Amino acid sequence: MRILILFPLFLFLANMPLSAQKKNRTGKEPLFGKEYATYQIVSNELSGACFYLVSGHGGPDPGAIGIYQGRQLHEDEYAYDIILRLARELLMRGAKVHIIIQDKKDGIRDGNVLASSKRETCMGDPIPLNQVARLKQRCDWVNKLYRKDKESYKRAVFIHVDSRSKGQQTDVFFYNAPKSAKGKRLADNLHYTFDKKYDKFQPNRxxxxxxxxxxxxxxxxxxxxxxxxxxxxxxxxxxxxRLVLSNNRQALAKWMVEGIIRDYKQGK
Ligand SMILES: [Zn+2]
Structure with a gap:
């Protein structure tokens, strides 16, 4: 798979020591973990944009569970790792970011099988097991923050890694709320970007x-x-x-940011 060969190069470039790059402003987000907490602000492309990033499940609810080499893969841990990577990429481009589901201990992790925990919270609040209560809690938090934020472009991104019937490949699916023209525009821009990336990196797939x-x-x-x-x-x-290789999780986050930038350029 060509994707496996190309992505380490991207990661290498992204991780170049600060001294090797032009001096830039930096920011810090402890949720990213020790290694990744400090990030460089490389552009202002997304200044004036504000994001509410919500990874699926968490706390007492692991979401879907897959088996990989005899070990369990929990959906919430992968969604969370990708959300953190997305958050970091957005911050690096000058955006404001709220990470709604949080795990104080798990930062961005480069391992294949991500250990599961029940420690995730919703902005510090314990996550209830009841599904409606759980979803309402995260929506309430997003809406509460939304009312205070002054940015003109505000978007919520929900990420899941769902299980369908075993063996059925799902690719990546993008959903927007019924009748939301701007939601559809963002979903279309994300889809467009993923489409182009797959053509480039996995043309036969x-x-x-x-x-x-x-x-x-x-x-x-x-x-x-x-x-x-x-x-x-x-x-x-x-x-x-796509999930167990950290380079691929990083690539997914970068592709999402490209799609988001494309959407941001199209207006509020
Ligand atoms: Zn899910």
Whole structure:
């Protein structure tokens, strides 16, 4: 798979020591973990934009569970790692970011099998197990922050790594709230970017991800324009490759940021 060879190069460039790069402003987010807490602000492309990043499940709810080399892969841990990577990439481009689901101990992790925990909170509040209560809690937090934020471009991003029937490959699916034109525009821009990346890095694979409306609770109950991404099937062997390799998780985050920048340039 060509994707496996190319991504380490990107990661290498992204991790060059500060001394090797031009001096830039830096920021710090302890949630990223010791190694990644400090980041460079490399551009202002997203200044004036504000994001509410929500990884699926967490706390008492691991989400879907896949088996990889005899070990369990928990959806919430992968969604969280990718959300943190996305948050960091957005911050590096001057955006304001709220990480709604948080784990004080797990930062960005480069391992393959990410250890599971129940320690995630919703902005510090314990996450209830009841599904509606759990979803309402994160929507309430997003809406509360949204009302205070003064940025003109505010977007919520929900990330899941869902399981469908075993063996069914899912690609990446993008959902927006029913009748949300701006949600659809963002989902389309993300889809467009992923499509192009797959053409470039995995031309023989083909990309079958789609954009569609979906009346999901979190899409219906958050005030900001929102998109919901399903990044793969945690029970599918091929999709698992996209998840267990940290370079691929990093690539997914970078692709998302490219799609977001494209959308931001199209207006509020
Ligand atoms: Zn899920």
């Amino acid at each position: 083909g990309f079958h991800g789609t954009v569609s409306e979906r009346g999901l609770y979190v899409l219906r109950n958050t005030i900001p324009v929102a998109v919901f991404l399903e990044l793969g099937n945690i029970r599918n062997r091929r999709d698992q490759q």
